[in-house]
Amino acid sequence: MTSNINCSTCIIKSSAAKALNPEQLSELGENCVQIDFKKGDVIFKEGTFSVNITYLREGVVKLHTEGKASQILKITKGPKYLGIPTTFEEKINHYSATALEDSHICFIHTDIFKSFIEENKKFAYEIIVELCNSELELFRKCVNRTKNNVYGRLAHALLFFQEKIYESNSFHLPLSREELGNFINITRESVSRVLTELDTDKMIKIKGKEIEILDVDALKRLSAV
Amino acid sequence: MTSNINCSTCIIKSSAAKALNPEQLSELGENCVQIDFKKGDVIFKEGTFSVNITYLREGVVKLHTEGKASQILKITKGPKYLGIPTTFEEKINHYSATALEDSHICFIHTDIFKSFIEENKKFAYEIIVELCNSELELFRKCVNRTKNNVYGRLAHALLFFQEKIYESNSFHLPLSREELGNFINITRESVSRVLTELDTDKMIKIKGKEIEILDVDALKRLSAV
DNA sequence: GATAAAATGTGATTTGCATCATTTGTAAAT
DNA sequence: ATTTACAAATGATGCAAATCACATTTTATC
Incomplete structure (x- = not known):
């Protein structure tokens, strides 16, 4: 149009x-x-x-x-x-x-x-x-990309979507795992692994691309350089 | 003054x-x-x-x-x-x-x-x-910093000083090995190792901080993403 | 709804680079 | 010239994350 x-x-x-x-x-x-x-x-x-x-x-x-x-x-x-x-x-x-x-x-x-x-x-x-x-x-x-490890970078990216893009603790991630990896320079596989780990640790809740941030402070601590 | x-x-x-x-x-x-x-x-x-x-x-x-x-x-x-x-x-x-x-x-x-x-x-x-x-x-x-490995990043940095700063194949590096590492995100030790390796391979000649670029094309190939 | 295709998850293995530990070189201070 | 101190080189080891390989789930297409 x-x-x-x-x-x-x-x-x-x-x-x-x-x-x-x-x-x-x-x-x-x-x-x-x-x-x-x-x-x-x-x-x-x-x-x-x-x-x-x-x-x-x-x-x-x-x-x-x-x-x-x-x-x-x-x-x-x-x-x-x-x-x-x-x-x-x-x-x-x-x-x-x-x-x-x-x-x-x-x-x-x-x-x-x-x-x-x-x-x-x-x-x-x-x-x-x-x-x-x-x-x-x-x-x-x-x-951030050079000082943080995969956990910190992923936490940073999640907080970025929460704060800067969707302004909500729950959002639909607009990227595939691979694209998210391309954003923060880690591989598809590592994105999966770290996401499930953050879920296990009750910092986030994931269901496919639906993400809910449960513990902002914990993520902030992870992403702190 | x-x-x-x-x-x-x-x-x-x-x-x-x-x-x-x-x-x-x-x-x-x-x-x-x-x-x-x-x-x-x-x-x-x-x-x-x-x-x-x-x-x-x-x-x-x-x-x-x-x-x-x-x-x-x-x-x-x-x-x-x-x-x-x-x-x-x-x-x-x-x-x-x-x-x-x-x-x-x-x-x-x-x-x-x-x-x-x-x-x-x-x-x-x-x-x-x-x-x-x-x-x-x-x-x-x-x-460049995320797609290249240590060789590519170091080659890129050397070409940067040659082209953008000193406009000459020979120059005095204004950084210590550690600072050069901080510039391209590698450790002091790796900088040393890679520099001597590039010297051995006749791409550059180093004497302390005096650097001479011998093979621009080879360095460009290394730094190509 | 069946089938294909793509995306995701997960364990095993490899590897590039950092880290650690010493040694060597070099330049300033005595 | 000798000491002191720091920068650089180099070898050994460890580890985080990539890569590989395959299973499973989700999504798209007919």
Whole structure:
């Protein structure tokens, strides 16, 4: 489903878009297309040309490398811009984006996006804030992935879904065991083993992909570097 | 050595500062202090308040976590801004910065830096470009660190110093074996072992910290994911 | 509902690298 | 030159997690 949209009345604006004036918002609507993606749909693919700024309005998305030993670089929830670095600085996508939940994505012409940065100081400022947060998050991820063992990394990932994505102690894991492994760099088999062990220790309750966090503190202790 | 400086005549401007007009440059000079750091000097420390934007004008710096199992998050060469994310979004430094070579750093008042972003669109744009590049680099580092074994990671690090820092096949490694290990997440002992092995295989020549790259292609093959 | 295909669980085995334990080298201090 | 102290090399051992192999469950397809 593709549709030209009215950004002025959109209630899920990015903090940057909130800074745009009515004229700029209508301009945005004219240079912007919203596309709906279903769980599992590929949004953009590593190696292809990056022609638009992608704005994840609503939904959950993974950024990941391709190939058999694929790695999930980031999992993020809307509202958030995806791949600004790629579109801005490299013409080619260095990673793919795939929907983990049904998602609404707005594809924005790069030119209009750049012009907003030049015309609207608040807009530029908010984009910088978003990029800054992104970098800090990546640093934290780097430290966690190398300092923690499999238990700590898995605990960290579960808390990430609980706090940052679903904001609930119970959630449906949007990843297979293998994908979860690709997210925290452990194998499918080890994910299984550790999950059942955490279940046995009554820290979580698992039934397939349904996860319930029973003991947040215990998981926090495990994931503490 | 501390000195108030004249940014107008400075020939090592960041690409962002190049966009400033004469008036703004003189304003920058009034709100900016240059300090010289010697190899090994701490520039700012994890846990302290981040009060200024730090501009690495000239030199080589490592960003790293503290504690016994310290991790080197990034090694970078001037001209480049350090820790924009921290100053912008968090008041407290999440990592330390230490000079690996004698370095000149300009400490810029955060307020004036933010006002340039709001007043000068080209300035903001260039800051965004720098942040974008930084994020892409971090992604690449993440992939390399998890997909490669110790040989690949060490080869990658050596090529990094050759290409990105010293732009020469021969260079003095600015890190101890232990620090090099902290950079690529391997132990001191393994660094030694792998280095001597690469020397035996005639890919590099080592004498203490003096390194000569003999076979770039072989190292590239090792570091290819 | 039957069959195929994919995802998951689990035990046995291997291995890459860390850890531990010494030795050797090197550079500053006396 | 000799002592002191730290950095680096090297060999032996241990272990966490990967790999392998196969059983079992779940999901998809006809």
